[in-house]
Amino acid sequence: MLRIMRQIIKVGTITEPLPTADGFEQLGAQLKGKIKQRFQGSLAIRFVDAGSCNGCELEVHAANNAYYDIERFGVSFTPSPRFADMLLVTGPVSINMKTALEMTYEAMPAPKLVLALGDCAANCGVFGQDNYAIAGSVADIIPVDAVVHGCPPTPTAIIQGILQVMDSHHHAG
Amino acid sequence: MTELSNTWFAERMGDHGIHSSYLEDHHPAHMPCLEIRRLDWAHAAEEAKRQAMRLVAIWAVEIVEEDASKQLYTYMALAHKEHRHVLLRTPIHHENPEILSISKHFISACRMERHIQDMFGIQVRNILDARLWIKHEHWPEDAHPLLYDFDGKTPMLSDPNRADIDYEYVPCDSECVYEIPVGPVHAGIIEPGHFRFLAVGEKILNMEERLGYVHKGIEKRMQGRTADEGLKLAGRISGDSTVGHSWAFAQACEYAANITLPKRASYLRGILCERERIANHIGDIGAICNDAGFAFMHMQCARLREDMARLHAEIYHHRLLMDNITLGGVAHDLSVEMREKLIQQTRDIAAEIEHLRAIYADTPSIQERVIGAGIVTTDEAKDIGLLGYVGRASGHSPDERIEEAYAPYDDLDVAIPKGKLGDVSTRMWVRFEEIANASRMVIQCLETLPEGDIQTPWNLPETGVSGFASIESWRGEIVTWVHFGENGIIECYSVRDPSAINWLGLELAVRTVPVPDFPLVNKSFNCSYAGHDL
Ligand code: SF4
Numbered sequence: 001m002l003r004i005m006r007q008i009i010k011v012g013t014i015t016e017p018l019p020t021a022d023g024f025e026q027l028g029a030q031l032k033g034k035i036k037q038r039f040q041g042s043l044a045i046r047f048v049d050a051g052s053c054n055g056c057e058l059e060v061h062a063a064n065n066a067y068y069d070i071e072r073f074g075v076s077f078t079p080s081p082r083f084a085d086m087l088l089v090t091g092p093v094s095i096n097m098k099t100a101l102e103m104t105y106e107a108m109p110a111p112k113l114v115l116a117l118g119d120c121a122a123n124c125g126v127f128g129q130d131n132y133a134i135a136g137s138v139a140d141i142i143p144v145d146a147v148v149h150g151c152p153p154t155p156t157a158i159i160q161g162i163l164q165v166m167d168s169h170h171h172a173g
Numbered sequence: 174m175t176e177l178s179n180t181w182f183a184e185r186m187g188d189h190g191i192h193s194s195y196l197e198d199h200h201p202a203h204m205p206c207l208e209i210r211r212l213d214w215a216h217a218a219e220e221a222k223r224q225a226m227r228l229v230a231i232w233a234v235e236i237v238e239e240d241a242s243k244q245l246y247t248y249m250a251l252a253h254k255e256h257r258h259v260l261l262r263t264p265i266h267h268e269n270p271e272i273l274s275i276s277k278h279f280i281s282a283c284r285m286e287r288h289i290q291d292m293f294g295i296q297v298r299n300i301l302d303a304r305l306w307i308k309h310e311h312w313p314e315d316a317h318p319l320l321y322d323f324d325g326k327t328p329m330l331s332d333p334n335r336a337d338i339d340y341e342y343v344p345c346d347s348e349c350v351y352e353i354p355v356g357p358v359h360a361g362i363i364e365p366g367h368f369r370f371l372a373v374g375e376k377i378l379n380m381e382e383r384l385g386y387v388h389k390g391i392e393k394r395m396q397g398r399t400a401d402e403g404l405k406l407a408g409r410i411s412g413d414s415t416v417g418h419s420w421a422f423a424q425a426c427e428y429a430a431n432i433t434l435p436k437r438a439s440y441l442r443g444i445l446c447e448r449e450r451i452a453n454h455i456g457d458i459g460a461i462c463n464d465a466g467f468a469f470m471h472m473q474c475a476r477l478r479e480d481m482a483r484l485h486a487e488i489y490h491h492r493l494l495m496d497n498i499t500l501g502g503v504a505h506d507l508s509v510e511m512r513e514k515l516i517q518q519t520r521d522i523a524a525e526i527e528h529l530r531a532i533y534a535d536t537p538s539i540q541e542r543v544i545g546a547g548i549v550t551t552d553e554a555k556d557i558g559l560l561g562y563v564g565r566a567s568g569h570s571p572d573e574r575i576e577e578a579y580a581p582y583d584d585l586d587v588a589i590p591k592g593k594l595g596d597v598s599t600r601m602w603v604r605f606e607e608i609a610n611a612s613r614m615v616i617q618c619l620e621t622l623p624e625g626d627i628q629t630p631w632n633l634p635e636t637g638v639s640g641f642a643s644i645e646s647w648r649g650e651i652v653t654w655v656h657f658g659e660n661g662i663i664e665c666y667s668v669r670d671p672s673a674i675n676w677l678g679l680e681l682a683v684r685t686v687p688v689p690d691f692p693l694v695n696k697s698f699n700c701s702y703a704g705h706d707l
Binding site: 001002006007011014047048049051052053054055056057058059060062064065066067068077079080091092094096100101104126129130132134135136151152153154 | 309311312316318323324325326327328329331358360361362364385386390393394407410411412413415456473475476478479486493528531532582701702703707
């Protein structure tokens with residue numbers, strides 16, 4: 001136990017202040033404000049891999065590590081779509097995942113925010129739309145509020161994408 | 174390369190009256206491809222089993238011959254500890270496409286044979302399990318996407334008549350047994366797949382996997398592409414093994430094109446591959462501990478992994494090291510200053526991991542969860558042919574860095590941990606050891622990096638040649654086979670991720686494990702869904 005404490009103290013707090021470039025800090029504050037206002041301080045995200053190569057998952061995990069600490073904005077990942085305010089989808093939508101993605105979306109309560117994460121989610125990426133096994137990009141299957149490009153997007157881009165969904169006027173009010 | 178062909182297995186088969194002919198258009202010569210008669214197919218597998226070979230992969234292709242006729246073949250790749258790989262192939266009749274199953278001799282063949290049935294409509298006779306696999310029930314019945322004439326460019330529509338047909342899971346009539354369906358969408362941030370549990374009280378009686386949800390038609394997608402385009406796709410078969418898959422693909426193409434890498438380039442590949450191994454093991458160790466409620470390790474490991482990703486972004490322009498391998502070389506050379514940074518970080522991280530390992534070993538709450546959990550015995554591991562750290566933890570340790578000893582590993586001191594107990598704790602131990610060994614090799618490569626080019630100019634493979642390669646990725650052996658048509662265009666392609674075999678081990682490991690321990694055992698395997706489903 002002592003050793004664990006010592007290690008924790010030695011490493012200290014590594015969570016970084018938001019990068020100041022490109023007005024990120026303001027956006028971060030805005031996000032926190034928006035989450036507070038619209039979701040009483042807590043935004044629950046349900047994650048669905050609709051056919052990714054798992055590269056995007058690694059970066060979603062990274063957004064949770066102590067450096068980025070996405071939870072400090074009030075963002076948490078929930079195991080059930082029933083409590084989810086936002087759906088975070090990676091990968092092109094494979095024909096074998098299409099139904100599961102639709103069902104997950106259906107199971108969510110309003111406002112059903114959707115973020116399509118990564119080049120594949122945006123436009124099927126290297127796997128292509130002209131592919132027998134791909135049903136389409138995420139927006140071809142369910143309504144999408146914002147898209148983040150990148151293969152995979154960096155954790156910073158993921159956080160920016162979540163801000164973007166919060167900012168989208170699609171579900172205003 | 175004017176190597177002599179390896180005739181060992183041809184002679185063994187000859188002893189049993191199986192005639193084989195050596196195919197010169199299959200490279201490299203030390204991993205020969207032998208054509209045998211169709212009626213000898215299962216017999217050859219039986220002989221391989223007798224020779225203590227392991228099954229590497231089994232796949233099918235449809236090749237357009239010189240006279241424009243189409244020919245179906247099935248291939249089988251086998252490996253022997255000393256005599257290395259051998260490929261067997263046999264022609265399949267178009268009118269009556271069938272082959273005898275080899276799953277009686279090699280249980281891991283079964284799912285790959287089901288893949289062949291789904292993708293080509295070839296009937297595998299006497300197969301132990303004839304259910305659909307990658308082809309889910311809603312696919313049109315006559316869809317066999319890897320047949321040459323199948324339209325791979327139009328998204329397939331679900332067949333409304335088949336949408337309701339459900340997969341037949343292993344049933345149980347007993348009143349005390351209940352069924353738990355899980356997935357395809359899982360609770361955490363992980364890939365999709367379905368698990369069907371039969372449980373008695375808290376204990377798992379049987380767990381069945383149903384995969385294929387992230388099938389993206391990768392094998393079909395490769396057809397008609399240049400090797401360069403193919404390489405980019407190969408790097409996205411399983412994002413966490415991007416280096417391993419790119420290397421295996423590039424190596425298969427390089428064999429086909431008869432080019433060898435400058436020494437410096439192979440060292441640089443070794444550094445990439447071993448750094449990928451370290452990063453993934455660190456991430457997994459944290460995640461395994463987290464699944465047993467030891468969040469401290471998870472936070473620490475995630476921090477170290479992030480440190481690696483950041484240095485990768487700086488030096489290799491990609492946090493996960495994608496697109497760093499080129500045909501004939503690597504994309505980025507290392508300056509002296511970069512080498513210093515990499516050496517320093519590799520050393521620091523290895524030391525930090527040793528420190529965390531001591532804490533992990535001294536924490537009874539985690540030790541009680543991992544010791545004895547999710548066991549795969551040595552016999553079972555050998556039977557299935559488990560690969561990578563999963564195999565090593567159960568006393569079955571094929572390692573291509575030692576057996577195939579491709580560059581740069583022929584210059585390095587490769588040491589592999591050999592466990593025996595096959596539980597979560599041993600898989601953890603193997604991962605810790607592998608981090609230490611990989612770190613040592615990274616530093617050795619960086620300190621003894623040969624001078625010279627990082628790239629051999631790429632030249633197009635001749636029409637009709639094939640290349641086969643086997644690379645020890647962090648998860649275990651990846652094999653890739655590429656066949657080229659005119660103008661260096663890929664005509665057929667096959668890849669086998671280690672997960673295609675290791676998923677079977679998980680089914681065995683969780684029998685009699687309490688249901689709540691499943692995530693822990695599953696994480697200790699961490700098989701790739703994407704790599705399996707293709
Ligand atoms: S965007 Fe890139 S990293 Fe993400 S799923 Fe697609 S190929 Fe993988």
